[in-house]
Amino acid sequence: MKLNDMIKICLQNLRRRKSRTLLTVLGVVVGCCAIVTMLSIGIGMQNSMERSLAEMGDLTLIQVYGGGQNAKLNDEAIRKFENVPGTDVVIGKASLNNIGFELFAGEKDRYKMQWAQVVGFSKGSMEKFGLELIEGTFPKEPFEVLAGQYAAYNLMDTQRPDGSNMIDRWSYMYSFEPNTGMGTENENPEIPDPYLNLCNQTMTMQMYSYEDYDKKFEQKIKITGIVKEDYNKDYATSEGLLFMVNDLQALQKMVFPTSNTRELTYDQIYVKTTDINQVESVENEIKKLGYSTWSMESIRKPMQEEAQQRQMMFGGLGAVSLFVAALGITNTMIMSISERTREIGVMKALGCYLGNIRATFLMEAGFIGLIGGIAGAIISYIISLVINLVSQKPDFSMIEGFGQWIQTVLSVMMPENSPVSIVPIWLAGFAILFSIVIGLGSGFYPANKAVHISALEAIKRE
Amino acid sequence: MEETNTRKKKVMIRVRNLRKEYRLKDDTVVALKRINLDIEQGEICCIFGTSGSGKSTLLNQLAGLEKPTFGDIYIRGINVVRLSERDLAEFRQKHIGFVFQSYNLLPFMNAAENVAVPLMFRGESKRERMKKANAILKRVGLANRLTHYPKQMSGGQQQRVGIARAFIAHPDVVFADEPTGNLDSKTTIEVMEMIKNFARRFDQTIVLVTHDPELAKYADRIVTLVDGRIVNDTRNDIVRGETHEQAI
Known part of the structure; x- marks a missing residue:
């Protein structure tokens, strides 16, 4: 059997029971949305965490302190640090x-x-x-x-x-109370130019x-x-x-x-790593050389671990609903197969390969996953948008016309704005792929059941 | 017997020592007991018997729908008992056609698509198989029903679609299981004539299973089963002669 014939048959079968297919797809949509929304909130949290850390200092920077005779902060030390894998650049500061x-x-x-x-x-x-x-x-x-x-x-x-x-x-930058001497920062101070541009x-x-x-x-x-x-x-x-x-x-x-x-x-040596993930290993190597170090890693790491735990928990909650959706797919497929017992028997009697029968049913389940995944991903974007709009409370009174509306929405969705929920493209892609896998997985048992239906079913008399 | 055998070309179906038992809880029912049977190419062979005689069981074994407990069945010299599921499927695609009592058309396909199903399983392109399906549907007189769905057709029309489906791939053997069981007497004649004409034209073998003596008249040979044994095997030369003349 040709692939496009199998696809056509499985689409026809899905169309035959529209409401049932729709409800099953809806289950997948809900599960998919749950996972994506939960993970997007987790990603949003991680994003805002990382940004607030980055404001405190460069996350890839390790500050190195000397320690005694063997650990001087000199040119030799710089050369040593440069050879540590994961090091991007070593900066020495002197006065x-x-x-x-x-x-x-x-x-x-x-x-x-x-x-x-x-x-x-x-x-x-x-x-x-x-x-x-x-x-x-x-x-x-x-x-x-x-x-x-x-x-x-x-x-x-x-x-x-x-x-x-x-x-x-x-x-110019501060206003001072004449009586108390207390200073307050001026908004938008106008400082005159210096005497000379250096x-x-x-x-x-x-x-x-x-x-x-x-x-x-x-x-x-x-x-x-x-x-x-x-x-x-x-x-x-x-x-x-x-x-x-x-x-x-x-x-x-x-x-x-x-x-x-x-x-x-x-006075000081800084080691900048190629990226955040290298900080820990580079720091360990430098410590082995007898120096002491400090970096944002000591703050970032526990925060990151906590964020990851939270994300796992969120993702797990979402996964539960997708699992329920998977049961729904299996249930739908089993029902449709038991309704179609005779048809399957006829197909077998007429010489349809078992592999084709299995593939047709797997495809049917996979399609439910695919459609649910795509719809789920789209709806997740909408949910994410709504969450961000609600949580950021942009100034809607300023909006006149569609262009500004789009701009406001976009600015809310921008990662610079620290949105509550971020749906990266990979997450949407992953959700669709995962839904397909869930669909195929839930179709596996019913498809096997279909394959084992006897061709004798075609002969049976009602 | 000798004479008739030499007159005919070759044996299409050869059954040897066929036995089929069904195991129930603590009881074994023997449905077929030591069946030996040769059916020649081009023969319309009626397997006749009352319900419970084992005629349907025999059909199931012959068509490879069920494995016998013991014995061998050769179709075109190939022992179908020994074929794997996949080889059996391929064998059915190439050599076997079916006409069912309850038509068994796929409800989500129209008449032409249903007729083309065996070709679709073979992997023939849509254009090619639809051309053949339309042609054969015209031959069974359904030129104006090509895109009708089974639900929109009468029993007789559905069975004609079923016949077209059975013959479209030019199989060597067509099994017909009470093909007119659900039809009135006028349509029965139409349908049986149609099956017979198809068979004669391409020298195809028909195995017709029925409990209806009227239907048996269309056969060249009537094999009567009682309690899982062949009790009678007669040739129906008059009928064959008549049709032969008609066909020429």
């Missing part, structure tokens, strides 16, 4: 030791910066550390640096009188040792870009300068030429 400095910029050194947080990054690690540039490019040449987003507000205009020679951005400025760095204030050293630096403020990465991204670490080393040598024996050690 200037025992060196004070002032920076000058502008015409005739009109602008002076008396303080800046200085940090050095190991070579090539700035991009990979996830620093975001507001403008400009990452430094490539020696003594090219990045400036923090608000570093320019530390500039002092030497040609203005004392007391009004700096822009105090904090006074991007592409060349500055003179005048340094002195804390051991000898009178001896000055000078170095020109060029600011190639402005980096976006991110306290999780470094305070220097706000009010500081970001060097490449070998430049810092050179400055250190310039000021302390005699103490060249001391090797460069980093």
Whole structure:
């Protein structure tokens, strides 16, 4: 028998008992919706959990602490960490030791910066550390640096009188109660531009040792870009300068030429893994090398486990209803086979292969699963939409016309919005596939029953 | 007997020492006792008997619907008793046709589709088999009923569809089980003439099971069963002669 003939026969049989088929399909739809909706809520929870964690810091970042003689934070350590499988990039951070400095910029050194947080990054690690540039490019040449987003507000205009020679951005960002001194954050503060845009400025760095204030050293630096403020990465991204670490080393040598024996050690080393799942193994490897570590993993892991448990529970609840639907399919198929005993006998007597009979009935059950699965997936999307609309309470009064309505719906469904229920495509696909499997599984026993009906049934007289 | 045998071409169905027992709770009923029978190609053989004589059981064994307790059945030299389920299905597709008492048309198919069912089981393409089905339905006089469903047809019409279905694949043997049991006498004649004409045209063997002496008249040979034994085996040469002349 040809496949399309079998498909036609099984569709005809399904159509013969429309209401029964429909009810059975409905059972599958309910089961499918239950599973998808439950899992979608679980996924939504996990999503919002992961996002709130990500706000706390980079989830793939491991902070490494030194420990004694054998576990120094030096270049050798960086090389070791780079060889740990799962490591994406190793970032060393260093600072200037025992060196004070002032920076000058502008015409005739009109602008002076008396303080800046200085940090050095190991070579090539700035991009990979996830620093975001507001403008400009990452430094490539020696003594090219990045400036923090608000570093320019530390500039002092030497040609203005004392007391009004700096822009105090904090006074624009906060309002202070004159009596209590309590500050409240202003919404949408309008901060005036700094005296100078630091991007592409060349500055003179005048340094002195804390051991000898009178001896000055000078170095020109060029600011190639402005980096976006991110306290999780470094305070220097706000009010500081970001060097490449070998430049810092050179400055250190310039000021302390005699103490060249001391090797460069980093204040901190960060190891960034290729993805979240690598964090645990990489951390374990680093600990084996004698270092101590900290990462978001210690928070994420228990939360993730709990979320998974919850998801299993939700999925289990859904699975129960799909199981009930499976019983429904089996029941329907057995009923239809007992009604069709004679037909099956006739088919056998006329030479139909047993395999064809089995396939026809399996297909019938599979079709019920397929239709139920597809309908279930579609309805699940609708349910998910309704859940999200209800839980997020978007401002419907703003909506005029269909376009805006769609936009509102879409924005509610966007994962950035932390929706309660998320139905990824794979979940819908999985639900349909699972429904088909459930259908075939429940059809297995009835199909076998059909195969074992004797051809004698055709001869029997009523 | 010798003469007749040499006159005929070859033996189509050969039954040897056939025995069929049914085991009930603590009782064994012997339905067929040591049946030996040769049916020639082209022969219309009537198996005649009252109910309980074992005639239906014999048909079931011959058609391979049921395995005998003992004995062998050769159709075209192939022992159908020994065939596997799959081979038996294939054998039925190629060599056997059925006409049932209660027509047994598939209710969800129209007349033409029903007739084409044996070809569908063989895997013939829809276009090919529908062409054949339409042609044979025209031969049984149902040209205007091609797309009618069984429910929309009379008993006689349904049985004519059944006959078309039995003969469409040109089987060697057609088993007819009380084919007119549910029909009135006028339709009975129509149906029997039709079966006979088909059989004669392609020299096909018909095994006709009935308890109706009227029907037995259409046969070349009447094998009478009583209590699972053949008690009488007569040739009906007059009838055969008549039809022979008609066919020519």
